[in-house]
Amino acid sequence: MTASRIAYALSGDPLGSVRISHFFAMSVFALLVSIALAGLTKRTAKERVKYAASCFVKFLVAAIAIGWLMYPFSR
């Protein structure tokens, strides 16, 4: 039940669901995966921060680029 309360507190929705923009969802995904990959592959804190930032930016750039590449086929 505590988890349900946390879900409600996080979302503000009685059903515990959140409404976020696609870009924000993608950014959260990119950030968390970048941090995990940096923690896995790099040794020092400085290296990890550098790698996570670089990976995060690459995720966003790649997603936006692929989005624009698919734009002509969206209609």
Add this chain to the structure above:
Amino acid sequence: MKCQAAHKKTTLNNSPLDDVSGVDLIDAASSPVGPQNVTSRRILALCIAIAAWIIPGLGHLALKRWGRALIFFACVGGLAITGYLLRGNVFPRRPGDLFDTLGFLADASTGIFYVLARFFERAGPDVSLAAGDYGTRFIAAAGIVNLLSVFDAYEIALGRRTM
């Protein structure tokens, strides 16, 4: 400078298991008392891998890798909980359908967070919206990240990976 580098190495690899490398394992296997050590180490590594699977980061915590333990717990938990809040699909164990089985394996890899799904997703999944579909990917990604963490903890426990 040399002394600083040596100290840095000691503090980074402060696991009790770090003093034995993969080469030592091979040597130990060929010595008369070696195979027993290797077997006990493998059992220990397996226990650490299981712990890392059940609670993300626990395997690294047991190996005194505090930083990694925190990173993996936060990332796996963050991905899984965001996925549940987006009302992503949590695959139940349903043998027969290959895609469902793969989805179940990915979701079940999140360990304790798979069990918590029913509390966070009280209304069940809703993949009619794009957010729900994103949520499904978030949960699967959480499982994959945790699998990577499990393999990392296992390799460190075996002494094959020193970083």
